Amino acid sequence: MNAPAEIQSHTISVLVANEPGILARVVGLFSGRGYNIESLTVAETDAKESLSRITIVTKGTPMIIEQIKAQLDRLVPVHRVRDLTVEGPHIERELALVKVKGVGEKRVEALRLADVFRAKVIDAKTDSFVFEVTGTTGKVQTFIGLMESLGVVDVGRTGIVAMSRGGEPL
Amino acid sequence: MKPEEPATTGADLLVKALIDEDVEVVFGYPGGAVLPIYDSLFKQNRLRHILVRHEQAAVHAAEGYARSTGKVGVVLVTSGPGATNAVTGLTDALMDSIPIICLTGQVPTHLIGNDAFQEADTTGITRPCTKHNYLVKAVGNLARTVHEAFYVARSGRPGPVVIDLPKDVLMNKHDYVAPPKVAAEHKSYRPQTKPDLRKIEQAVEMIAGAKRPVFYVGGGVINSGPKASKLLAQFVRMTGYPITNTLMGLGAFPASDKQFLGMLGMHGTYEANLAMHGCDVMINIGARFDDRITGNLTKFSPGSKKIHIDIDPSSINKSVRVDLAIIGDATLALEEMIKVWKARQPKVDLKALKAWWAEIETWRARNCLAYKTGGETIKPQFALERLYHHIKNTDHYITTEVGQHQMWAAQFLKFEQPNRWMTSGGLGTMGYGFPAAMGVQIAHPDALVIDVAGEASILMNIQELSTVAQYNLPVKIFILNNHYMGMVRQWQELLHGGRYSESYSESLPDFVKLADAFGAVGLRCHEPDKLDGVIEEMIKTKRPVVVDVLVDEAENCFPMIPSGAAHNEMLLGPDDKAGKVSEEGMVLV
Numbered sequence: 001m002n003a004p005a006e007i008q009s010h011t012i013s014v015l016v017a018n019e020p021g022i023l024a025r026v027v028g029l030f031s032g033r034g035y036n037i038e039s040l041t042v043a044e045t046d047a048k049e050s051l052s053r054i055t056i057v058t059k060g061t062p063m064i065i066e067q068i069k070a071q072l073d074r075l076v077p078v079h080r081v082r083d084l085t086v087e088g089p090h091i092e093r094e095l096a097l098v099k100v101k102g103v104g105e106k107r108v109e110a111l112r113l114a115d116v117f118r119a120k121v122i123d124a125k126t127d128s129f130v131f132e133v134t135g136t137t138g139k140v141q142t143f144i145g146l147m148e149s150l151g152v153v154d155v156g157r158t159g160i161v162a163m164s165r166g167g168e169p170l
Numbered sequence: 171m172k173p174e175e176p177a178t179t180g181a182d183l184l185v186k187a188l189i190d191e192d193v194e195v196v197f198g199y200p201g202g203a204v205l206p207i208y209d210s211l212f213k214q215n216r217l218r219h220i221l222v223r224h225e226q227a228a229v230h231a232a233e234g235y236a237r238s239t240g241k242v243g244v245v246l247v248t249s250g251p252g253a254t255n256a257v258t259g260l261t262d263a264l265m266d267s268i269p270i271i272c273l274t275g276q277v278p279t280h281l282i283g284n285d286a287f288q289e290a291d292t293t294g295i296t297r298p299c300t301k302h303n304y305l306v307k308a309v310g311n312l313a314r315t316v317h318e319a320f321y322v323a324r325s326g327r328p329g330p331v332v333i334d335l336p337k338d339v340l341m342n343k344h345d346y347v348a349p350p351k352v353a354a355e356h357k358s359y360r361p362q363t364k365p366d367l368r369k370i371e372q373a374v375e376m377i378a379g380a381k382r383p384v385f386y387v388g389g390g391v392i393n394s395g396p397k398a399s400k401l402l403a404q405f406v407r408m409t410g411y412p413i414t415n416t417l418m419g420l421g422a423f424p425a426s427d428k429q430f431l432g433m434l435g436m437h438g439t440y441e442a443n444l445a446m447h448g449c450d451v452m453i454n455i456g457a458r459f460d461d462r463i464t465g466n467l468t469k470f471s472p473g474s475k476k477i478h479i480d481i482d483p484s485s486i487n488k489s490v491r492v493d494l495a496i497i498g499d500a501t502l503a504l505e506e507m508i509k510v511w512k513a514r515q516p517k518v519d520l521k522a523l524k525a526w527w528a529e530i531e532t533w534r535a536r537n538c539l540a541y542k543t544g545g546e547t548i549k550p551q552f553a554l555e556r557l558y559h560h561i562k563n564t565d566h567y568i569t570t571e572v573g574q575h576q577m578w579a580a581q582f583l584k585f586e587q588p589n590r591w592m593t594s595g596g597l598g599t600m601g602y603g604f605p606a607a608m609g610v611q612i613a614h615p616d617a618l619v620i621d622v623a624g625e626a627s628i629l630m631n632i633q634e635l636s637t638v639a640q641y642n643l644p645v646k647i648f649i650l651n652n653h654y655m656g657m658v659r660q661w662q663e664l665l666h667g668g669r670y671s672e673s674y675s676e677s678l679p680d681f682v683k684l685a686d687a688f689g690a691v692g693l694r695c696h697e698p699d700k701l702d703g704v705i706e707e708m709i710k711t712k713r714p715v716v717v718d719v720l721v722d723e724a725e726n727c728f729p730m731i732p733s734g735a736a737h738n739e740m741l742l743g744p745d746d747k748a749g750k751v752s753e754e755g756m757v758l759v
């Protein structure tokens with residue numbers, strides 16, 4: 001019955017009333033109960049109804065994941081909780097800004113790599129670039145990893161936003 | 171001409187909203203931030219205010235009031251220290267699912283965040299210890315927020331809700347908003363109360379097919395209202411199956427019924443725990459597989475199929491995986507199960523049931539609550555047996571503090587009805603019982619209300635003697651005085667080599683003189699043959715009474731399942747040694 005269960009990663013979308021303290025409620029729930037947060041993003045997505053969407057990537061045994069969803073759903077301002085990982089195919093994206101400082105050959109190589117990853121140059125100085133790269137977490141990580149040796153000085157990442165495939169809303 | 175000025179201040183709106191929510195009593199303590207509310211209270215006579223002597227006691231009193239009436243308990247405290255003092259009570263109410271509204275004063279909105287005088291981040295502090303909380307930033311939202319808060323506190327799995335009220339919001343003016351006529355359709359909070367009928371049918375099938383069944387019933391049935399207990403008794407008797415109650419569930423099923431096995435868990439009966447261990451179908455209604463119940467999870471009732479009926483989906487599969495989960499209100503679920511059972515007239519395996527009962531009777535025959543009588547000293551169990559003898563035919567309510575006396579009260583007092591037993595189960599808050607008893611007495615002025623206490627616990631809210639004196643609340647405090655934090659001493663004896671570190675109750679007050687000093691009546695008893703007389707006098711006295719019963723200092727509470735052990739590894743008495751406590755168990759509480 002209680003055999004050691006495997007740890008799984010789940011991406012959970014939570015639709016919440018956009019009111020003061022809502023993020024603290026969600027984050028406090030995770031820290032208070034010792035759940036993991038691998039990534040968390042939040043922004044208002046429906047201004048008319050004043051709703052925000054929180055995307056959380058978390059890890060745990062199947063029993064813990066079930067608890068996390070039940071606990072989230074029980075918060076009064078939470079409208080909907082969806083586990084994208086179990087509900088079928090979905091898409092995950094992340095955006096990163098990567099500042100690279102360097103001159104000469106390194107600078108050229110950075111531009112070449114950016115091209116391969118379809119990263120955009122959004123700021124340029126004679127000795128630096130800021131790249132904007134979007135994609136799965138894996139792609140973003142690989143890009144940052146490759147840039148490392150070419151002089152990365154600053155990285156900012158959004159965390160994951162996710163959505164199910166097909167025509168259904170959350 | 172100017173449009174009509176809204177005539178009502180926030181404070182007046184608040185009082186009106188409380189009255190519209192059927193509130194009759196508020197337990198509170200004043201301070202600068204809530205002066206406008208106290209002014210509004212002064213100008214009316216619908217709401218009664220009970221002035222406690224510490225804000226923690228206000229919350230416990232409201233809990234006692236709520237648990238004994240089924241209504242929402244209401245608390246009013248000032249900002250800063252008033253709010254922080256309420257935190258223990260709020261946490262207690264959250265753990266035990268008690269509906270509470272706690273109104274906290276707050277500094278005016280323009281000062282929030284400035285470290286203003288008596289400012290505390292009350293919504294921040296109480297977020298993890300409430301079901302929900304609100305900071306009202308505009309008087310226009312006040313009445314609506316109050317109505318919503320009551321809906322949240324009492325619906326679904328009940329719990330405490332804080333409404334933080336900045337002083338300017340209380341003084342600004344606005345029109346009143348009445349509570350919604352139909353039960354509020356909250357935008358996002360809509361707990362499921364109706365059970366899934368297909369699952370009810372499945373449950374009935376599993377129950378009917380059982381050979382070694384047991385009902386495991388908890389506080390959720392009490393939360394659901396007295397009707398749930400009636401239906402429970404009806405259903406359990408229809409099946410003829412054994413039933414056990416958790417500490418929080420005591421009274422949900424009549425203790426005197428033959429089918430009742432007593433309480434289960436760490437200090438539960440031998441028969442209840444072995445029935446749980448050996449059953450093939452477990453029917454959990456409104457209980458949450460607490461660790462005081464399950465003991466070692468890997469060894470918990472290994473051979474059973476488990477049905478779990480609970481209104482809160484987060485209670486399902488939290489620590490124990492169940493085979494059939496039914497989300498819904500206990501009353502509705504029981505109603506449906508009875509209907510299906512009646513319609514199907516299932517054939518129970520009577521032969522198997524008879525064999526199961528025969529096995530249970532052999533466990534029962536161990537008489538696990540037996541204790542060695544004390545000779546010259548009063549055994550705490552004996553004191554409670556005598557107490558029960560004298561109160562059993564009265565209209566009575568029992569509260570407790572926390573410790574051995576609490577467990578003995580659960581074992582030796584019998585509860586025939588719901589809402590008669592208030593104890594701090596989940597948080598285990600010493601200092602709960604006395605203020606809770608005040609709240610019960612306010613709700614039931616003519617009933618006999620007794621706080622079964624320990625000498626250590628009672629000191630945690632002893633200041634409330636002043637409150638019971640002021641309102642002449644005839645609450646009885648029945649102290650089982652063993653001169654120890656007995657429950658701590660018991661663990662030190664069993665788990666820490668008898669090193670009684672800091673668990674002796676040093677320098678106790680003279681409780682008789684203490685009662686006298688507060689204007690209550692003090693009685694003392696140390697001889698077993700005088701006990702009946704003292705109890706009679708306590709009951710007869712229509713004033714607050716403190717009874718100091720000096721009991722055997724060395725007595726331990728059995729049965730006991732040590733932490734980390736399984737139900738069938740129970741210690742039955744002082745001669746069972748705790749070699750059974752594993753290292754793994756030592757780290758548990």
Ligand SMILES: Cc1cc2nc3c(=O)[nH]c(=O)nc-3n(C[C@H](O)[C@H](O)[C@H](O)COP(=O)(O)OP(=O)(O)OC[C@H]3O[C@@H](n4cnc5c(N)ncnc54)[C@H](O)[C@@H]3O)c2cc1C
Nearest residue numbers: 388389390416417418435436437458481482500595596598
């Ligand atoms: C010193 C000490 C020793 C203790 N020893 C024991 C012991 O030996 N045995 C014991 O039993 N306890 C013991 N306890 C108490 C224990 O800690 C728990 O508080 C208790 O077991 C929980 O009871 P419960 O499972 O009935 O749940 P509760 O805390 O009463 O929870 C109620 C459950 O019912 C659900 N519910 C609420 N409303 C409804 C509704 N309308 N319909 C359906 N479901 C609903 C809730 O969601 C929740 O899951 C002890 C406590 C202390 C302080």
Ligand SMILES: Cc1ncc(C[n+]2csc(CCOP(=O)(O)OP(=O)(O)O)c2C)c(N)n1
Nearest residue numbers: 573574575600624625626627654655656657
């Ligand atoms: C507020 C609080 N502090 C500490 C504890 C830990 N604790 C549990 S029981 C107990 C001793 C209680 O002693 P007493 O009231 O004399 O009861 P007894 O066990 O002797 O019957 C203590 C300290 C607690 N439950 N609550």
Ligand SMILES: [Mg+2]
Nearest residue numbers: 624625654656
């Ligand atoms: Mg004691």
